[in-house]
Amino acid sequence: MVSEHAAEVIPTEAAPATAEAIPATAEVVSEHAAEVIPTEAAPATAEVISEHAAEVVEATATAEIIPEPEFVGEMAKAAWEQLQPTNAGPGARYDHAFQYHIVSKQFYLFGGHNGANSFNDTWALDLDTLTWRELAANSPTKPEARYSLVSTVDVAGNYLYVTAGHGAGGKNFNDLWRLDLKTETWEDLTASAGAPFTARYGNGTPNGNLNDTVIVTHGFGTERYDDTWQFSPSTGTWANITPAGEKPLGRCLFAATPSEGNYVIHGGCATPNGPCFLDDAWLLNMQTKTWQPIISDIKPMGRQHHTLVAGATGSNRVILFGGEDANRAPRNDLWYLNTATATWQKVDAPNGPEPRYNHTAVWVPGRKAMVVHGGQGASGGLGDLWLLNLNPQ
Numbered sequence: 001m002v003s004e005h006a007a008e009v010i011p012t013e014a015a016p017a018t019a020e021a022i023p024a025t026a027e028v029v030s031e032h033a034a035e036v037i038p039t040e041a042a043p044a045t046a047e048v049i050s051e052h053a054a055e056v057v058e059a060t061a062t063a064e065i066i067p068e069p070e071f072v073g074e075m076a077k078a079a080w081e082q083l084q085p086t087n088a089g090p091g092a093r094y095d096h097a098f099q100y101h102i103v104s105k106q107f108y109l110f111g112g113h114n115g116a117n118s119f120n121d122t123w124a125l126d127l128d129t130l131t132w133r134e135l136a137a138n139s140p141t142k143p144e145a146r147y148s149l150v151s152t153v154d155v156a157g158n159y160l161y162v163t164a165g166h167g168a169g170g171k172n173f174n175d176l177w178r179l180d181l182k183t184e185t186w187e188d189l190t191a192s193a194g195a196p197f198t199a200r201y202g203n204g205t206p207n208g209n210l211n212d213t214v215i216v217t218h219g220f221g222t223e224r225y226d227d228t229w230q231f232s233p234s235t236g237t238w239a240n241i242t243p244a245g246e247k248p249l250g251r252c253l254f255a256a257t258p259s260e261g262n263y264v265i266h267g268g269c270a271t272p273n274g275p276c277f278l279d280d281a282w283l284l285n286m287q288t289k290t291w292q293p294i295i296s297d298i299k300p301m302g303r304q305h306h307t308l309v310a311g312a313t314g315s316n317r318v319i320l321f322g323g324e325d326a327n328r329a330p331r332n333d334l335w336y337l338n339t340a341t342a343t344w345q346k347v348d349a350p351n352g353p354e355p356r357y358n359h360t361a362v363w364v365p366g367r368k369a370m371v372v373h374g375g376q377g378a379s380g381g382l383g384d385l386w387l388l389n390l391n392p393q
Contacts, residue, residue, distance in 0.1 A: 076347075078388055078389065079351065080350065080351045080352040081351075081387045083387050085132055086130055089125065090132065092382055092383035093381060094114070094375045094376050094382070095113055096149075097110040100364055102365050106124045107125040108151075110122045110143075110149075113145075118145040118146060118167055119147075120145040136185065139184060139186045141186055149163065149164050149201065150208035151163075152215075157212070158180070161178050165201050172201055175188065176189045196238045197238070198222075202218075203216050203219035204255060204256025205308075205360060216230075220251075224250035227242040244290075247282075248280070249278070250273050251274075253305055254269075255307050255320065257309050257318060264283050264337075267280070267303050267323065275302075276326070277301075278302050279299060296343060299335075303323035303326075305357035308361075309321075309370050317339075319336050321372060330375075349388060353384065360374060361373075368389070369389050372387075373386075
């Protein structure tokens with residue numbers, strides 16, 4: 001653990017959000033100092049075959065197999081737009097939590113870091129006015145500063161949940177905190193939530209929300225994990241829901257998102273159990289309680305520190321954006337996946353953001369749009385805000 005973060009100097013208290021980030025390359029190297037990573041990406045096909053040699057899966061999934069043409073037509077019209085908030089907000093950061101509340105039309109941001117400092121501040125961004133506001137500044141207690149965490153918005157209860165992550169001194173977390181979005185007060189639920197998962201971080205960027213419950217799967221601590229846990233507000237306790245049978249290789253730094261009542265992960269780093277810059281995708285079927293590999297011939301190249309969001313309710317569509325490839329290069333390519341047919345399709349949208357990784361992204365229901373915030377680019381930390389509009393005027 002120390003070897004992975006030996007180069008970091010992270011104070012125990014959050015510094016102002018406006019602090020400048022150190023160059024991205026130095027941070028990434030320090031996080032993976034013990035890894036043996038090839039300088040060039042291995043062919044994606046060989047990796048998938050070796051991991052699933054015994055499986056009987058769909059033999060073909062090409063770009064020509066395109067069901068639901070309405071969604072495909074919307075993606076073909078997709079266009080990027082940079083959003084300009086009306087006031088100063090959290091500043092440049094990455095590996096933070098970013099969630100959207102469909103009722104309040106607010107984005108909620110927590111934590112993250114900028115290469116020099118980690119944070120435990122909370123911000124709300126109003127979608128209509130594009131105005132930032134810091135929340136819970138006067139809360140008598142709050143989570144410790146952290147990054148690479150898991151968060152969830154509980155719409156029904158009007159709460160923001162935070163768990164897992166990595167903080168000062170190489171500390172990993174398995175605590176559970178709840179922010180009351182009405183009173184703006186944090187509450188520590190760790191003691192009442194029962195036995196949790198092993199402390200970890202790198203559990204997908206960072207979409208832990210599944211029907212207003214908190215999902216923690218895989219991630220990294222003293223090892224790469226492959227277990228899955230769920231916290232339900234209705235029971236108030238953690239449950240180990242790791243399916244029996246085949247499951248994705250233990251990994252961290254992957255992308256994850258709920259999708260139509262299930263959970264999807266893609267890519268990440270499996271060292272020392274396997275390669276970094278994985279290109280595989282898996283669906284956790286919550287009805288059958290099984291992990292199912294999504295096998296396709298055409299797919300994005302392997303990567304880590306990217307994002308997935310579920311697009312268009314009822315569509316089985318997942319949108320992938322950005323990440324870091326095997327050449328340590330940030331990316332800004334855009335793909336969508338039909339999880340029902342194992343079909344990946346690359347999308348060319350004009351005027352997009354600069355290549356990045358360690359960013360966050362969320363889907364905005366009712367707007368047919370995805371919003372991306374922050375991350376790391378070639379020049380370092382980013383604090384910009386972008387909207388991918390599937391229905392541009």
